[in-house]
Amino acid sequence: MATQNGNKDLDINQGGDATKKTYHKQATGLAAKTAERHSAENDLKLYGSCFCPFVHRVWISLEHKKLEYEYVEVDVYRKPKLLLDINPRGLVPALRHGDWGCYESTVLMEYLEDLHEGKPLLPSDPKLRARSRLWSDHINRHIIPLFYHYLQAQTLDNQTKYAGELTEQIAKLVSAADTTGPLFLGKDFTFVDVQMAPWVIRLEKVLKPYRGWPDPEPGSRWERWVRAIEANEAVKVTTSGDELYLDSYERYAENRPNTSLVQAAVNGGKGLP
Ligand SMILES: N[C@@H](CCC(=O)N[C@@H](CS)C(=O)NCC(=O)O)C(=O)O
Known part of the structure; x- marks a missing residue:
């Protein structure tokens, strides 16, 4: 070894x-x-x-x-x-x-x-394209850093704080989504859905087992979105078995030092790489 x-x-x-x-x-x-x-x-x-x-x-x-x-x-x-x-x-x-x-x-x-090949992810309307970029930025700027802060937090106080902040930032994103859905802009799978999909998968497969992240509230707009992302074929065929995520994220959940640039950035109070 x-x-x-x-x-x-x-x-x-x-x-x-x-x-x-x-x-x-x-x-x-x-x-x-x-x-x-x-x-x-x-x-x-x-x-x-x-x-x-x-x-x-x-x-x-x-x-x-x-x-x-x-x-x-x-x-x-x-x-x-x-x-x-x-x-x-x-x-x-x-x-x-x-x-x-x-x-x-x-x-x-x-x-x-x-490349303009295959099915587009950005809609053709310039305003909807701008809206997609705006909320992608929200995911990158707010949701992703909080995901790691929460997962790496070792005290109950910090875990509670980051769980609350993460919930709040996800709620902002959900309130910007099309009201009927089920996806961000309505029935089509688009850019913001893809930006968010890996974290939807990891809320369930990583934050739930390691931090007790709750299932989406039954009947909520968030639940409809989560289920539509999980059911998407491109998401399904690029997702591994549960154990891969559990094992791969143990180092984050324990906040093990010297494991990755992401882990170090979060501990050092710096922006993510
Ligand atoms: N901002 C980058 C982040 C990519 C990133 O952090 N990737 C991680 C793996 S999940 C990485 O390459 N880590 C290398 C390291 O920590 O040395 C992006 O959106 O592509």
């Missing part, structure tokens, strides 16, 4: 402790089948890590649009050269298209839109 102090086999997210769970390096369940279906060489490549919610966004977009692409699993904490060549910061997701590459999940979703 790997040990600390420079052993190159060290799994850094174990902190050298073999009893701890760590992140998975291979998708499971339906996501594994999708990865397998998209393992052939292609001009358009998604470099991803199976547990990563930011990767999940881009993967859902590719599946929604039914584009031809190659899924390449990378161990993001070892930062292979093929990832650093595209993203010098060494974060996933990264996309390569021919000899061009780019990164940042929201930017990559916009890039895929701009």
Whole structure:
């Protein structure tokens, strides 16, 4: 088993402790089948890590649009050269298209839109496009940081504080959604649904078991949205089995040091990477 102090086999997210769970390096369940279906060489490549919610966004977009692409699993904490060549910061997701590459999940979703291939995620009306971007920004700026703050909080006081703030920010998003739904802009699956989908999945598969995050209130607008996201085909085929998320997020739930840039940013009071 790997040990600390420079052993190159060290799994850094174990902190050298073999009893701890760590992140998975291979998708499971339906996501594994999708990865397998998209393992052939292609001009358009998604470099991803199976547990990563930011990767999940881009993967859902590719599946929604039914584009031809190659899924390449990378161990993001070892930062292979093929990832650093595209993203010098060494974060996933990264996309390569021919000899061009780019990164940042929201930017990559916009890039895929701009290819004008397959089903669009942004509506055609400029005002609805602006509204989609506005609420995507809300998710990135408010909801995601609070998700990590809540998951990493170790005292009951902080957990209560962040649970309240997260609930409040989600409520703002839900009140901006189409009143009938079930999705953000109505019956079609669009940009904001994809931006939020990986966190909807992780509220259920991570925050619920680790922090007791409640099921959506029966009959609420939030419940309708959650169920519609969960039932979406592109979301389903890019989601792994429950254990993958439970194991991969144990390090966050225990706030284990030196595990990831996200973990360190939250502890250091900095913006997320
Ligand atoms: N703002 C980035 C965030 C991407 C991100 O934080 N990815 C994590 C994995 S979920 C990562 O690459 N971590 C690498 C590290 O911590 O060294 C995006 O939207 O793509």
